[in-house]
Amino acid sequence: MEKRLNNPVVSADARAADPRPYALGYSSREMQRLELQGALIRDFTQDLLRRAGIRPGMRVLDVGCGVGDVSLLAGKLVGPRGMVLGVDRSAEAVDIAERRAVETGQCYWTRFATEDLDAFALDETFDAVIGRLVLMYLPDPPATLRRLAGHVRPGGVVAFQELAMPLTRCFPEGLLFSRCVGWISDTIERAGFEVDMGSRLPMTFAAAGLPAPQMISAGLAGSGPASPLYNYISETLRSLLPMAERLGIATADEIGIDTLAERLCREAVEQRACVMTPPFVGAWTNMPAWQEAAGA
Template identity: 30%
Template sequence: MTMADKYLMGAATSELDRMLFQGEMFRPEAQRLLDRCGPGPGGRAVDVGCGPLGILDMLSDRVGPGGEVVGLDVQPAMLDLARRLVTERKLDNVRLVEADAAATTEEAGRFDFVHTRLVLMNVPHSDAVLNAMVALGRPGGTVAVQDVDWLTRVCDPPHPAWTKVVDLIAELWRINGMDVHLGRRLPRLLRGAGLTDVQVDAGIRVFQRDHPYHTLVVDRAELCRDALVERRLTSHDELDQLTGALREHLAHPDTVVVHPVLFQAWGRVPGGPAAAHD
């Protein structure tokens, strides 16, 4: 298994549905990002790790019929659904490519806008992915990253099962070479990759029991069950006890869940005129 294959959440139908829901949920944040630094009409944009849709539809609308959008993903199941959605929504200026973000054959220096969302935290070769993204941007173009930091992943009232499950997943990410606190490091990561004029913003969401993401921590633990047990971080019996207790706690009307901070950071590829924005 290559590093690019180690997406611990998998690509089952339930996960594809979750990613589509997540894309819609974070549409306002993506809209604000594009208003600040997105491509203009006729531009070329790439969404790295686009999954089943990412922000392909938003980029398609931004660049218009005279522009081009590339959706890049390493997982065939993600791209199968993306192809269907691109066809259904008549996104004629969108092209889909199956490739590891760090090893794409897309032409270097081609794109006015290079974007990724919730990818760097979930891959062990995040530095290589970011460097490849910078290489794809034209001189003066923009590279933009959206990713989370588990700084605010808490629930209230507190519960020991919540703390244990969050710690288990964070440790699984760590031993697989990933960082659940990557979000706060985005500005310096972008500068370290050679970008200039780096800017950053962040936002937090809060969920109650009527929202599907209220139980995301438990759902993620279940998706990662085999990996957690294989790494000897827990047992099936212990995980059953933890997730059972946590689901009961989350079902209480007083329980509030704070989502990780969503950081947005963007910068300019050195050289050339600044990217044109709407």
């Protein structure tokens, strides 16, 4: 049976809640980078969702959905008897997510809305609220998480996956790799965002009034000329470059973005290095049975 989702009730100031510009921007190249990232860490996120208990028939809210990778993963798990609503502040990202939902045949139970997480409101209750790489960009993660969890039924799931960027490494250490890590971390941190939200998930859950989460951590590693990680690092810096220049962290000439992936590959191959991304830390918990969900 075909099923359509109810539209969210949105506050008038949905776009004005957080004035900070998103460090990675909203270019078409950034949308492609998000799809690349989604493909690289798909298995990590799918494992988290399964461990958290996302299953057929559930109603799931995916916050900060981007181009839809996590929403589509959740959509496959809940199936046509369930529903997924993905929310993101970028209309460009939501357009891509909607197209991908149509292409995968999930558009009748996996839908999307363009709204700011700190301003939008819902009149629905969900079985789960989930998100990936979103809490790190919020001005007050515990407050937003507390509010979002209010839309989850008693016993429902709260599950998030975030980065622990200080744990990025390369062995043997490569000079260019280290500079890239510094440029990325410094830009994100000085733009006002959290570079170690993965490590902060337990205290963030606690500050939001949630039970202590179960957790898992997984990361990407690569070596040799065929690894996709050099391009992933390069494309991340490409998206961050305007912000890095604005903050005085690095210039386009210093980074040399058009040849960066090739130079990272050459350095790693010459050193027979193991390149490791920051871990993607997953945390999940269940709402207390006595918790009254919003609208219940």
